Amino acid sequence: MSSAPGEVLNELFVQKLGTAEGKEKIAALGSDYVRDHLREESFLRKILPPVNVSTSDLQRSPNHDTMVKLVEVEPESQAMTLSFRGQPNVRYYTGGRFEVAFHAIGSERYEQTEEELRAYVMPITEIIRRHIVFNIHDIEDRVGLGHFENATQCLQKLAGITAGPMALTAQFGDTQAFTCFNIDAATVAEVGKCKSIDTQANFAAAGAAAGLSEDLIYPVQKDDFIKLFQLFTGRGLRGSRLRPEQFLITDTDFEDINSWTDADVSDDIVKETTVDGYKYKTVIGRKMVKTLKTDVLRPGNIYAFAASEFLGAFMIWDGTKFYADKERNRVSFEAWENVGAYVGNIAGVRKLELYAGSVDDTSTANVAFHTKYLPLSENRLGPRNNAVEEGGTFPHVTQF
Secondary structure, three states: OOOOOHHHHHHHHHHHOOOHHHHHHHHHHHHHHHHHHHHHHOOHHHHOOEEEEOHHHOEEOOOOOOEEEEEEOOOOOOOOOOOOOOOOOOOOOOOOEEEEEOEEEEOOOEEEEHHHHHHOOOOHHHHHHHHHHHHHHHHHHHHHHHHHHHHHHHHHHHOOOOOOOOOOOOOOOOOOOOOHHHHHOOOOOOOOEEEOHHHHHHHHHHOOOOOOOOOOEOOOOHHHHHHHHHHHHOOOOOOOOOOEEEEEEEHHHHHHHOOOOOOOOOHHHHHHHHHHOOOOOEEOOEEEEEEOOOOOOOOOEEEEEEOHHHOEEEEEEEEEEEEEEEEOOEEEEEEEEEEEEEEOOHHHEEEEEOEOOOOOOOOOOOHHHHHHHOOOOHHHOOOOOOOOOOOOOOOOHHHO
């Protein structure tokens, strides 16, 4: 896509759509443009770098009418001591596998007349970015975040297993809501998730009953990150032999890092953050992925991840497609992709919650609370910040 002035670029766009050859070029350039900007905007793609797959990499599913990717799980093994004449135990070498289904994510079809498009000063590239790229990566991130949340909830449920290699202890059931109250009562373990230290301490000090003070929330502190990272290495009763490499945080919660004092960081960093803000890309050696999309990742939730090879994958089947057409004087365009995302190793993701209530169980007294910290529905994503249609520009003629 060219960097020409908006009016010129829009005129060329309309002219190219008048021929079959021009449509092909527009489709190719549009696909490249959308793909490049998705990579910049999507936080899921930073956690699970996208992998392109072709039809030859996929198989027909025996369960439905779409293609799937079969993912093999590495077999479990163990070492043992042997004498010089000893023989090892014999294990029949088998590995599990599971299928990952693909589904389409697409933008709406946008349509305008030639005359309207030619009147735009904004270039067509920016129109595509604002309407199509934002639409697609919002859904990508929302779907991916759902997988991460399900993985942490699954780890919590596994805390109730009392037999076999995944066993912990009998006291931790899988039917209890993950709340500060239940943690304080020792009926819930912090395995896939943990609560922030200040929230847990102040909840306990208040002597709050079940369902009360679920809105209690405190800013993230340095010790909270340490607690979160230690879930990977064994603090949560079950070590994973994995190291956290990065974490996902909203800009809202990131701002709390700017309030850290010299008790948390050095005097030099306190001086820096007072003037320039926290400008480092890591916290306690882990890469930080920030997002402004607080309608997808709600403030109060922080996820940490192992390296992508120990977590899962984000696959795109035959790349991102862009389509544009012109019928009479009406120009339309849209984009879509077929994706398959999965978390194959649930131990590769853990979560820190800065609030006292639960999002994974509605059996607490405050049933409505949990939705406050869950992603908004798809049709509510992407807030509109201006109020031009409502006359919210100043000054305007009716004021005088």
